[in-house]
Amino acid sequence: MMKRWIERIGLRLWKMRPQTQLPDSESEELIRIVNLCKVYDTGTMKVVGLRNINLSIRRGEFVAIMGQSGSGKSTFMNILGCLDRPVIGHYYLDGIDISEMDEDQLSFIRNKKIGFVFQSFNLISRTTARENVELPMTYAHVPKKEREERAVKLLERVGLGARTEHMPNEMSGGQRQRVAIARALANDPPLILADEPTGNLDTASSIEIMELFSALHREGATVVVVTHEEDIAAFTQRIIRFRDGQIISDEKNEAQERKAEEKGRTS
Numbered sequence: 001m002m003k004r005w006i007e008r009i010g011l012r013l014w015k016m017r018p019q020t021q022l023p024d025s026e027s028e029e030l031i032r033i034v035n036l037c038k039v040y041d042t043g044t045m046k047v048v049g050l051r052n053i054n055l056s057i058r059r060g061e062f063v064a065i066m067g068q069s070g071s072g073k074s075t076f077m078n079i080l081g082c083l084d085r086p087v088i089g090h091y092y093l094d095g096i097d098i099s100e101m102d103e104d105q106l107s108f109i110r111n112k113k114i115g116f117v118f119q120s121f122n123l124i125s126r127t128t129a130r131e132n133v134e135l136p137m138t139y140a141h142v143p144k145k146e147r148e149e150r151a152v153k154l155l156e157r158v159g160l161g162a163r164t165e166h167m168p169n170e171m172s173g174g175q176r177q178r179v180a181i182a183r184a185l186a187n188d189p190p191l192i193l194a195d196e197p198t199g200n201l202d203t204a205s206s207i208e209i210m211e212l213f214s215a216l217h218r219e220g221a222t223v224v225v226v227t228h229e230e231d232i233a234a235f236t237q238r239i240i241r242f243r244d245g246q247i248i249s250d251e252k253n254e255a256q257e258r259k260a261e262e263k264g265r266t267s
């Protein structure tokens with residue numbers, strides 16, 4: 001009884017503790033992660049997905065997440081993408097503390113703030129490219145005409161202006177992934193996440209997709225990409241490496257910076 005009472009007081013005091021300062025929605029910082037942990041409970045055992053992650057990502061950054069299989073990359077991306085919540089710690093996205101949100105609030109945030117691109121494209125079959133791109137706008141109650149026009153514009157943006165009425169199974173892998181990227185951009189989210197977006201593509205299509213992400217980054221988008229391949233990470237500005245659920249390095253991609261500088265000088 002006494003123990004329970006002490007625990008309850010403890011919990012109340014803990015809730016009253018000073019909160020970490022929130023990044024406000026105008027600040028340079030888009031993401032702040034504080035002491036984040038994720039444990040999976042399989043029923044028979046607990047598996048640590050992430051341990052004590054601290055990180056911030058500025059608006060407009062282009063980041064690669066790397067690490068061996070099982071190192072926590074997807075666990076991390078699912079939390080960034082609000083598909084999952086941390087068990088301990090805080091995740092602030094655009095000034096909002098995601099850790100405190102309920103399911104409805106999370107799905108609202110996913111729709112407005114995040115564009116997610118998956119390895120397996122996750123397009124709806126027997127539905128045209130345009131309708132696939134329209135879907136997030138339908139959830140956001142964008143009027144039909146506006147949605148159609150924007151979907152066509154986005155498909156033109158990713159080089160698929162001539163394919164708007166095609167079904168996913170009538171397109172190549174690279175083209176399907178470009179539809180998925182157009183869909184991710186539908187509600188103009190501040191954050192674009194891609195978990196091994198080139199994992200199912202040949203080299204030529206992989207380069208096309210990474211060039212598309214680079215172009216979006218140059219236009220100001222914040223892009224986080226998980227990859228196993230150094231060649232793919234080489235397109236980004238910053239490489240964060242995971243091992244056993246922890247960040248083991250977080251470095252600027254110097255080669256990419258030099259390339260961008262050279263490009264700036266020659267253009």
Ligand SMILES: Nc1ncnc2c1ncn2[C@@H]1O[C@H](COP(=O)(O)OP(=O)(O)OP(=O)(O)O)[C@@H](O)[C@H]1O
Pocket residue numbers: 040041042047048049067068069070071072073074075076
């Ligand atoms: N739903 C789950 N239930 C239990 N354990 C899980 C679950 N999802 C992931 N894990 C465990 O969490 C750890 C991190 O997995 P995660 O999927 O994040 O790795 P990853 O870096 O994305 O690997 P890969 O490169 O193979 O995609 C692993 O030990 C994994 O077994």
Ligand SMILES: [Mg+2]
Pocket residue numbers: 073074075
């Ligand atoms: Mg993974």
